[in-house]
Amino acid sequence: MNDGAAQRGPVLDDEQFRRLAEYGEAEQTEPGRDLYTSGDDTYDFFLLRSAAVDIVRDATAIEPERLIYRGGPGDFLGELNLLTGQHVYLTARVVSAGTVVRIRAAMLRRALAEQVDIADTLIEAFRERRDVIRDAAGNALELLGRPSAAETLELRTYATQMLLPHSWLDAASHPGRALMSLAGLGEGDLPAALVNGSLLRRATPGTLAEVLGLTYRADGRPVDLVVVGAGPAGLAAAVYGASEGLVTVLLDRAGLGGQAAKSARIENYLGFPHGVSGEHLTRLAMVQALKFGVRIHAPCAVAGLDLSEERRPAVVLEDGTRIRCRAVIAATGAHYRHLDLPQWTTFEKSGCVRYAATELDVRGYEDQPVTVVGGANSAGQAALSLAARGATVDLIVRGADLGARMSSYLTDRIRAHTRIQVHTGSTIRELDGGDTLASIVAEGPDGRRDRLASRALFCFIGADPASDWLDGVAKDPNGFVLTDSRFGAAALPFQTSAPRVFAVGDLRAGSTKRVATAVGDGAGAVSSVHEALADD
Numbered sequence: 225m226n227d228g229a230a231q232r233g234p235v236l237d238d239e240q241f242r243r244l245a246e247y248g249e250a251e252q253t254e255p256g257r258d259l260y261t262s263g264d265d266t267y268d269f270f271l272l273r274s275a276a277v278d279i280v281r282d283a284t285a286i287e288p289e290r291l292i293y294r295g296g297p298g299d300f301l302g303e304l305n306l307l308t309g310q311h312v313y314l315t316a317r318v319v320s321a322g323t324v325v326r327i328r329a330a331m332l333r334r335a336l337a338e339q340v341d342i343a344d345t346l347i348e349a350f351r352e353r354r355d356v357i358r359d360a361a362g363n364a365l366e367l368l369g370r371p372s373a374a375e376t377l378e379l380r381t382y383a384t385q386m387l388l389p390h391s392w393l394d395a396a397s398h399p400g401r402a403l404m405s406l407a408g409l410g411e412g413d414l415p416a417a418l419v420n421g422s423l424l425r426r427a428t429p430g431t432l433a434e435v436l437g438l439t440y441r442a443d444g445r446p447v448d449l450v451v452v453g454a455g456p457a458g459l460a461a462a463v464y465g466a467s468e469g470l471v472t473v474l475l476d477r478a479g480l481g482g483q484a485a486k487s488a489r490i491e492n493y494l495g496f497p498h499g500v501s502g503e504h505l506t507r508l509a510m511v512q513a514l515k516f517g518v519r520i521h522a523p524c525a526v527a528g529l530d531l532s533e534e535r536r537p538a539v540v541l542e543d544g545t546r547i548r549c550r551a552v553i554a555a556t557g558a559h560y561r562h563l564d565l566p567q568w569t570t571f572e573k574s575g576c577v578r579y580a581a582t583e584l585d586v587r588g589y590e591d592q593p594v595t596v597v598g599g600a601n602s603a604g605q606a607a608l609s610l611a612a613r614g615a616t617v618d619l620i621v622r623g624a625d626l627g628a629r630m631s632s633y634l635t636d637r638i639r640a641h642t643r644i645q646v647h648t649g650s651t652i653r654e655l656d657g658g659d660t661l662a663s664i665v666a667e668g669p670d671g672r673r674d675r676l677a678s679r680a681l682f683c684f685i686g687a688d689p690a691s692d693w694l695d696g697v698a699k700d701p702n703g704f705v706l707t708d709s710r711f712g713a714a715a716l717p718f719q720t721s722a723p724r725v726f727a728v729g730d731l732r733a734g735s736t737k738r739v740a741t742a743v744g745d746g747a748g749a750v751s752s753v754h755e756a757l758a759d760d
Contacts (some may be wrong), residue, residue, distance in 0.1 A: 233348070233349050233352040233353065234345045234346075234348045234349040234352065235298070235299070235345070235349075236298070236300065236342065236345060238298075240339075240341065240342050240345065241271060241298060243339060243342065244271060244300075244325075244327070244335055244339065244342055245271055245273070245325045247327050247331040247332070247334065247335045248269075248271065248325040248326050248327035248328070248331060249325065249326050250273065250323055250324070250325050250326075251323065251324050251325070251326055252321075252322075252323055253275050253318045253321060253322060253323070253324055254318065254321050255318055255319055255320065255321055256317070256318065257317070257318045258315055258316065258317050258318075259277065259301065259316040259317075259318065259324070260312050260315065260316050261282075261312065261315045261316075262281075262282050262312055262313050262314055262315050262364065262420050263311060263312060263313075263420050264311065264312040265311060265312075265437055266309070266312075266329065267302075267306070267312050267316075268326050268327060268328050268329065268332075269300065269301065269302045269306055269326075269327040269328075269329075269332045270300065270301040270302070270316070270324045270325065270326055270327070271299075271300050271324065271325040271327070272295050272296060272297055272298065272299045272300065272301070272322070272324055273297060273322065273323040273324060273325055274297050274322030274323045275297070275318055275320055275321065275322030275323060275324050276294060276295065276296045276297070276318070276319050276320035276322070277294070277295045277301060277316050277317065277318050277319065277324075278291055278293075278294050278295075278316070278317045278319050279291075279292045279293050279294070279295065279301070279314050279315070279316055280292060280314065280315050280317060281313075281314055281315075281364055282314075282315055282364075282420065282421070292314060294319070296320075297322070300346075300349075301316055302346075302350065303349075303350045303353040303354050304350045304351065304353075304354045304387060304511070304514065306329070306332065306350065307350070307514035307515075307517075308386075308387075308438065308514060308520065309437055309438065309519070309520075310388070310436050310437055310438055311435075311436050311437040313364035313365065313389070313420060314364065333517045336515060336516075336517070337516070337517065343515060347511060347514075347515045350511075351511050354387055354389065364389065364390075364419070364420055365383070365388060365389065365390040365391070365417065365418070365419055365420075365436075366390065366391050366392075366393060366403070366417065366418040367379055367380060367383060367390055367391070367392050367393070367415060367416075367417055367427070368392075368393045368395055368400055368403055368404065368409070368414065368415060368416045368417070368418070369394075369395055369414045369415030369416065370394070370395055370396070370414060370415075371394050371575075371588065372574060372575040372576070372588070372660070373414070373415070373573070373574065373575050374572060374573050374574065374575045375414075375415055375428070375573075376414070376415040376575070377575055377578075377584060377585070378428070378429060379415050379417070379427055379428065379429060379432065380392060380584055381479065381580075381582070381584055382429035382432070382433075382478070382479045382523070383432070384503070384584065385479040385480045385481060385485060385503070385506060385507075386438070386479065386480065386510075386522065387507060387510065387511075388436070395411075395414055403418075407423055409423075409425070412426075413425040413426060414426070415427050417432055417435075419432070419435050419436065422435070429478065429479065429522075429523045430523050433521075433522065433523055433524075438520075438521060438522065439521060439524060440473075440475065440521040440524050440541065440545065440547070442545065442547070445471065446471060447471050447472075447473050447547060447548070447549040447550075448465070448470040448471045448472065448549060448550045448551065448757070449461075449462075449465045449470045449471070449472045449473070449549060449550065449551050449552075449553065449750075449753060450472075450473050450475065450539045450547055450549045450551075450552050450553075451465065451472065451473070451474045451475070451552075451553045451555060451746075452475050452476075452526050452539060452552065452553070452554050452555060452556055452693075453475075453476055453482065453554065453555035453556035453557055453690075453729070453731070454474055454475075454476035454479070454480045454481065454482065454520070454522060454555075455481060455482020455483060455484055455485075455555060455557050455729060455730075455742060456481075456482065456484045456505075456509070456729065456739045456742040456743050456746070457482075457555040457557075457728040457729030457730075457731075457742035457743065457745045457746040458474060458476070458482070458553070458555030458556075458728070458729070458746060459474070459480070459481075459506070459509040459510070459513060459743075459746065460509075460742070460743040460744075460745070460746030460747050461553045461555060461728060461745075461746035461747070461749055461750055462474040462513050462518045462520075462746075463509065463512050463513050463516060463518070463746075464746065464747045464750040465518075465553075465750045465753065466513065466516035466517050466518045467516045468750060468754065470750075470753070471517075472516075472517070472518045472519070473518070473519045473521070473547060473549070474513065474518050474519065474520045474521070474522075475521050475522065475524040475526060475539070475541075476521075476522040476523065476524065477522075477523055477524070477525045477526070477556070477690075478522065478523050479522050479523065480506050480509075480510055480520070480522060481502055481503065481505070481506030481509075482557045482729075482730075483502075483557060483558075483560075483602070483687070483730075484502040484505065484506065484739050484742075485502045485503055485505075485506040485580075485582070486502055486579065486580030486581065486582055486585075486602075487501065487502035487580075487581070487582075487602055487605055488501060488502075488581040488582065488583075488586065488605045488606055488608070488609030489501055489605050489608070489609060490502060490505065490605070490739055491605075491633060491634075492631060492633070492740075493505070493739050493740055494740060501582070501583070502582070502739075503582050503583065505739075524541065525541065525542040526539055526540065526541060526542070526556075526693050527540050527541060527542045527693060528540040528693050528695050529552065529693060529694055529695050529696065529697070529722075529725065530546060530695075531695070531696050531722050531725070533548075534723060534724070535550070535724065535760070536548050536549070536550065537549060537551070537552050537722065537724050537725055539552060550724065550757055550760065551724045551725070551726070551753045551756060551757060552724065552725045552726070553718075553725075553726045553727075553728060553746070553749050553750075553753065554691075554694055554697075554705065554720070554725065554726065554727045554728070554731055555727075555728045555729045555731060555742075555745075555746065556689075556690040556691065556693070556731055557687070557689075557690055557729055557730045557731055558686075558687030558688055558689050558690055558730050558731070559687050559688050559689075559690055560579045560683070560687050561683075561685050561686050561687055561688065562577075562683060562685075563597070563652055563683065563685070565652065565653075565654065565655055566654075566655070567655045567656075567657075568655065571655055571657070571660075571661050571681070574659060574660055574661075575680075576657070576660050576661035576679070576680050576681060577661075577680075577681050577683060578680060578681070578682050578683070579682075579683055579684070580606075580682075581596075581602075581605065581606035581609045581610065581682055585682070586606075586609055586610050586613050586615070587613075589610060589613065589615045589679060589680055590613050590614040590615065591614045591615070591616075592615050592616070592679040592680070593615070593616045593617075593618070593676070593677040593678050593679060594610055594615045594616070594617055594618075594678055594679055594680045594681070594682065595617070595618045595619075595620060595652070595664050595676065595678040595680070595681045595682065596610065596617055596618070596619050596620070596681075596682045596684065597619075597620040597621075597652055597681065597682070597683050597684065597685060598620075598621070598683065598684030598685050598686075599621040599622060599623050599626070599628065599629050599630060600629045600630055600684065600686075601629075601630055601631055601634060602684040603619065603621075603630070603682075603684035604619075604630045604631070604634035604635065604638055605634065606682045606684060607619045607638060607641075607644050608634070608637060608638065608641065608644070610682070611641050611643040611644050614643075615643065616643050616645075617643055617644045617645070618645050618647060618664075618666070618676050618678065619638065619644055619645065619646045619647065620647050620650050620651070620652055620666055621646065621647065621648045621649075621650065622649070622650065622651060622685075623648065623649070624648050624649045624669070625648065626638070626639070626646055626648055647666055647668065648669075649668060649669030650666045650667060650668050650669070651666065651667050652664050652665070652666055652667075652681075653665045653666065653667045653673060655681070656675075660679070661678055661679060661680060661681060662677070662678070662679070663675050663676060663677050663678055664676050664678045664681060687730070688702075688703065689702070689703045689704045689705070689730070689731050690731065691703045691704065691705055691731060694720075694725075694727075696721075696722060697720045697721055697722050697725060697727075698710075698711075698720065698721035699733070700733045704731065704732065704733035704734075704735075705720055705727040705731050705732055705733060706720065706721065706733050707719060707720055707726070707727050707732050707733065710733075716752040716755055716756060717748055717749070717751070717752050718732070718745065718748060718749040718752050719752060719756070723756065724753075724756055724757075726749040726752055726753065727749075728742065728745035728746050728748075728749045729742040729745050729746070730742065732745065
């Protein structure tokens with residue numbers, strides 16, 4: 225076993241330690257006892273009063289057991305999966321006899337709610353531990369695939385969004401080929417995931433979530449609020465709902481962050497003068513939601529809404545599971561639009577067509593020609609992000625004016641950037657290439673067609689509302705959900721035609737497509753939920 229570093233970071237002082245210990249039960253431990261082991265469905269939080277405990281990553285097919293860190297008297301055990309519900313991927317083994325204080329999940333959540341100073345320390349420690357052990361424990365979850373394949377990118381994006389400690393291997397690399405040979409994997413098995421030594425072929429976010437214990441499991445606890453959709457509006461609704469005492473469940477069909485998570489940089493969001501990536505903003509919101517006890521399940525697809533009981537709406541999952549609750553906030557946003565072009569699906573599957581410009585998406589296009597299509601802020605942010613990485617960018621804008629739908633702070637920088645060529649009044653007519661994209665053909669306002677070298681196409685041309693699941697709720701002709709004032713003066717803000725169902729964010733008819741507005745929607749809808757539930 226390799227030597228591991230002692231766990232540092234935020235610590236509890238003596239008074240906080242004693243105060244937190246009141247929520248648990250003292251136990252005597254002996255050397256060799258496992259407090260929890262990798263693969264367990266759940267585990268408890270432990271304060272180490274006098275015992276010493278090693279946290280180890282179990283041996284894998286290609287690596288021996290590894291010591292991650294050793295905790296001693298005054299320390300505590302645990303990290304973010306205490307709150308996410310993810311299966312355990314490390315083992316805690318007693319190495320020196322002594323006393324521990326076991327605090328079970330329900331009591332830990334109570335402590336986090338009641339002891340603000342302790343909550344701040346623990347949450348920061350959990351977050352830092354997740355970052356620190358990501359490399360050390362990465363082999364507990366290994367992802368293997370072709371980096372340019374859409375399925376691989378989807379799997380890696382999910383693991384990153386959900387803060388899952390993991391390692392990544394390119395199937396074409398020497399370590400990747402060795403692992404494929406050792407595991408008996410072929411090209412048709414990719415992407416693959418190794419979870420604590422178990423092999424998952426043709427892995428998807430859904431199958432990975434099931435193995436890791438992140439899918440929804442009914443546990444008999446009553447639910448006050450179900451939030452469907454984990455973009456900025458949904459995350460805000462979940463945070464405000466849980467922080468104000470509502471038992472809150474957050475569901476999303478794919479991952480966390482919605483379209484905002486795919487933004488390379490958001491520069492006009494209050495409180496971030498230097499800008500913030502959508503991915504980072506999503507991570508912060510997730511940790512905040514977990515702090516207040518939100519139960520997050522993703523991917524978790526919702527199929528419908530049961531309004532047969534006026535005071536107890538039920539969200540119906542694709543597998544038929546019904547989650548009965550007191551109120552629902554719909555925040556499912558919209559689906560990405562695509563261009564109706566031959567080979568679109570082919571290049572989409574090969575990873576050459578992308579709908580985001582996150583760090584993972586733009587990686588590999590340094591010094592390459594790429595195309596961005598779209599005229600709103602997300603397209604402008606993507607063009608600047610790609611150009612900053614050294615790519616040569618052709619920005620295709622259907623409208624005649626770059627500034628018609630894009631913020632001036634973006635248009636000024638785009639016009640001044642030497643690596644970005646703007647094509648206004650233009651439309652993409654062809655995609656060409658073999659297995660990968662080689663060029664696009666753009667038609668200008670005068671009808672002239674130009675062939676432009678392009679190794680990838682980043683598409684930001686809008687979206688259609690994801691509202692099909694909202695059975696029995698009034699919508700406008702385009703499928704956006706109608707809310708509040710359209711149903712008379714008695715209707716609550718964000719209320720739909722169903723009394724205890726609310727709609728927020730891009731899903732709502734007439735909404736402003738901005739992150740800050742979406743967050744405000746989510747927070748405001750929770751106030752309406754409280755008012756609706758006041759007569760229960």
